[in-house]
Amino acid sequence: EVVLTQSPDTLSLSPGERATLSCRASRSFGSSHLVWYQQKPGQAPRLLIYGVSSRATGIPDRFSGSRSGTDFTLTISRLEPEDFAVYYCQQYGTTPQWTFGQGTKVEIK
Amino acid sequence: QITLKESGPTLVKPTQTLTLTCSFSGFSLSTSGEGVGWIRQAPGKALEWLALIYWDDDKRYSPSLQSRLTITKDTSKNQVVLIMTNMDPVDTATYYCAHTNYFEGDYFDYWGQGTLVTVSS
Numbered sequence: 001e002v003v004l005t006q007s008p009d010t011l012s013l014s015p016g017e018r019a020t021l022s023c024r025a026s027r028s029f030g031s032s033h034l035v036w037y038q039q040k041p042g043q044a045p046r047l048l049i050y051g052v053s054s055r056a057t058g059i060p061d062r063f064s065g066s067r068s069g070t071d072f073t074l075t076i077s078r079l080e081p082e083d084f085a086v087y088y089c090q091q092y093g094t095t096p097q098w099t100f101g102q103g104t105k106v107e108i109k
Numbered sequence: 110q111i112t113l114k115e116s117g118p119t120l121v122k123p124t125q126t127l128t129l130t131c132s133f134s135g136f137s138l139s140t141s142g143e144g145v146g147w148i149r150q151a152p153g154k155a156l157e158w159l160a161l162i163y164w165d166d167d168k169r170y171s172p173s174l175q176s177r178l179t180i181t182k183d184t185s186k187n188q189v190v191l192i193m194t195n196m197d198p199v200d201t202a203t204y205y206c207a208h209t210n211y212f213e214g215d216y217f218d219y220w221g222q223g224t225l226v227t228v229s230s
Contacts, residue, residue, distance in 0.1 A: 001172075035216045037156075044205055044220035045156065051214060088156055092215045097171055098146070100156040 002029050002094050004101035006087075012109040019076040021104045023089035028070055033092045036065055036074045039103075040085045048087075049074065076106075084108050111135035113145070113206050113221035120227050121196050127226060131189040131206030135219075138164050138184045142212040145189040147180065149202040150223075157202075162189060163211055198228045 003026040013019055023034070032052045037045035047056040049065040052072065062077040076083055089101040117129035129147070136143050146161035160180040161169045170178050179192040189206060203225045207217035 033215070044223050045217075046220075047216070047218050050216050050218070056218065090156070090216065097169065098158040098161075100158065102155045 001097065002026055002091050002099055004089050004091060004099055006089060006101035006104045008104060009102070010105045010107060012107050013079055014109045015079050015081055017079050019074075019079055019083070019106055021074040021076075021087055021106070023072040023074070023101050025070040025072070025091065029091050029094045032067075033094075034065075034067070034072050035090050035092065036063075037088045037090065038083075038085050039088065045088060079106070111208050111219040113208060113219060115204060115206050115221045115224040117204075117224055117226065119225060120229065122230050123197055123228060125196050127191075127193040127196050127200070129191045129193075129204055129206075129224065129226075131191070131221060133187050133189070133206070133208065133221075136208065137187065138162075138182050138189070140164055142210045144209040144211055144215075145182070146207050146209055146217060147189075147191045148205045148207060148217070148220075149200075150205070151199070151202040154202075159193075159204075160191060161209065196228045200226070201228045202226060 005024045007022045036049040039045045052067045053065040064075045066073045086103045086105045088103050092098045113133040144163040147159040160178050162180045177194045182189045203223040205223045206221045208219040
């Protein structure tokens with residue numbers, strides 16, 4: 001099983017600032033099989049990034065994803081008020097299961 | 110446009126069996142590559158993948174819950190059913206179904222709104 005560990009648990013930032021969220025895998029898996037979701041209170045997760053760095057349909061370009069070995073990063077270049085939410089990474093390269101990180105909450109400072 | 114919606118009981122008693130239905134539109138589970146998964150989220154907790162079924166009836170289960178889960182599909186009704194036996198209060202969560210496509214990435218790109226299931230006597 002691949003365990004995904006996200007850090008930090010909470011990120012306190014102001015609108016306009018840059019957010020850097022980390023997701024570390026316990027071991028390597030499918031070369032680009034990592035996604036990021038955004039979840040707001042009372043809502044279902046929304047796909048932001050797939051294949052490590054590809055933005056899903058309708059996702060603004062302030063969101064970007066990258067990888068270095070087993071370390072994955074979601075960057076929000078300039079936080080907008082609607083970006084304050086919880087973000088989850090998920091791997092889908094190792095069947096028979098898919099696993100999620102524990103989430104990072106981006107809150108208004 | 111792909112949409113999914115979960116339905117089922119909001120309250121179940123401990124030891125009972127939970128049956129949830131995912132009704133979807135915008136794709137068909139008779140089409141090669143298509144799949145539907147179930148994911149849950151306990152209050153204030155992270156997402157947890159439960160099960161997934163593909164167009165070819167290939168079924169995948171979370172190893173930790175496999176003995177309690179059954180996933181089936183009804184292609185003619187555009188529905189996927191998840192059955193979870195021996196419910197416990199720790200199974201209280203919002204249950205989501207979501208779309209995936211095996212050939213296009215195998216991640217969950219469309220999600221239902223979720224349904225909250227409370228396990229309590």
